[in-house]
Amino acid sequence: MEKLVSNWFNDQALPQSYIFPPETRPGNHTIPGCSTIPVVDLSKASGLDRTGIVQQILKASREFGFFQRTRPASTPRIRNDLAGFKQVVQTMKRKRLGLSSGFFGDKLSESVLLSVNHYPPCPDPSLTLGVSRHCDPNLLTILHQGDVSGLQVYRDGEWIGVEPLHNAFVVNIGHQLQIISNNKLKSAEHRAVTNSEVARTTAAFFIYPSDDCIIEPVKSLIDTDESPAYRAFRFKEFQLNYVSRIGNPEESLEPFKLHV
Ligand SMILES: O=C(O)CCC(=O)C(=O)O
Numbered sequence: 285m286e287k288l289v290s291n292w293f294n295d296q297a298l299p300q301s302y303i304f305p306p307e308t309r310p311g312n313h314t315i316p317g318c319s320t321i322p323v324v325d326l327s328k329a330s331g332l333d334r335t336g337i338v339q340q341i342l343k344a345s346r347e348f349g350f351f352q353r354t355r356p357a358s359t360p361r362i363r364n365d366l367a368g369f370k371q372v373v374q375t376m377k378r379k380r381l382g383l384s385s386g387f388f389g390d391k392l393s394e395s396v397l398l399s400v401n402h403y404p405p406c407p408d409p410s411l412t413l414g415v416s417r418h419c420d421p422n423l424l425t426i427l428h429q430g431d432v433s434g435l436q437v438y439r440d441g442e443w444i445g446v447e448p449l450h451n452a453f454v455v456n457i458g459h460q461l462q463i464i465s466n467n468k469l470k471s472a473e474h475r476a477v478t479n480s481e482v483a484r485t486t487a488a489f490f491i492y493p494s495d496d497c498i499i500e501p502v503k504s505l506i507d508t509d510e511s512p513a514y515r516a517f518r519f520k521e522f523q524l525n526y527v528s529r530i531g532n533p534e535e536s537l538e539p540f541k542l543h544v
């Protein structure tokens with residue numbers, strides 16, 4: 285696939301239809317890979333270290349909405365990695381989030397979508413984006429970046445690069461986990477930039493609720509001095525609203541917010 289898709293441009297100029305409006309173009313400034321995105325080593329997700337790992341994941345999910353998780357194996361395998369991640373989620377449920385067992389099972393994580401993105405080398409990366417800014421609408425996304433950088437997260441008013449790490453998956457919190465956690469975990473805006481040198485291929489594993497799943501802040505995650513920040517809704521309603529508002533996270537959340 286890489287050969288087929290990557291050779292189309294042959295030094296031609298970027299087609300007009302790919303050029304973004306000036307205010308959304310990434311521009312010429314280089315954004316280096318940033319080492320502040322937390323990295324969690326899932327090989328420690330068993331035994332005594334597990335509580336420490338859970339704390340790291342929760343801290344990263346609160347502060348960044350993103351983290352990277354590594355395994356020592358030479359080839360990353362989503363299935364093995366998911367098993368390790370499931371263990372961590374189980375522990376998060378029991379020890380930290382106070383959620384009942386089976387909470388993430390069934391309807392909340394019923395659908396899984398694997399999307400492979402291929403970004404050919406681009407004649408002028410300053411004028412366009414591989415994926416424009418957005419928050420993921422689902423529960424949780426697990427992304428394999430390969431070894432070519434391109435993913436950027438918006439934090440404190442600036443874009444920071446998520447360094448591709450060998451043998452690591454990037455995990456990011458989707459809108460639904462932000463809502464369920466009553467804003468305790470954060471869904472971070474991100475985008476993918478292109479480069480003029482090499483093609484980039486990523487694989488995103490999106491975990492989605494079923495269309496009829498009822499989403500609302502979980503009581504055990506609402507502090508005693510807090511009110512629920514969102515009303516209950518069916519996931520399908522969120523999806524319908526999201527497609528017309530991609531690129532504006534606040535507008536995607538607005539119809540579901542409770543203003544007290
Ligand atoms: O390919 C990437 O680096 C990011 C893709 C992404 O954010 C998405 O598909 O939602």
Ligand SMILES: [Fe+2]
Pocket residue numbers: 418419420425474
């Ligand atoms: Fe995304």
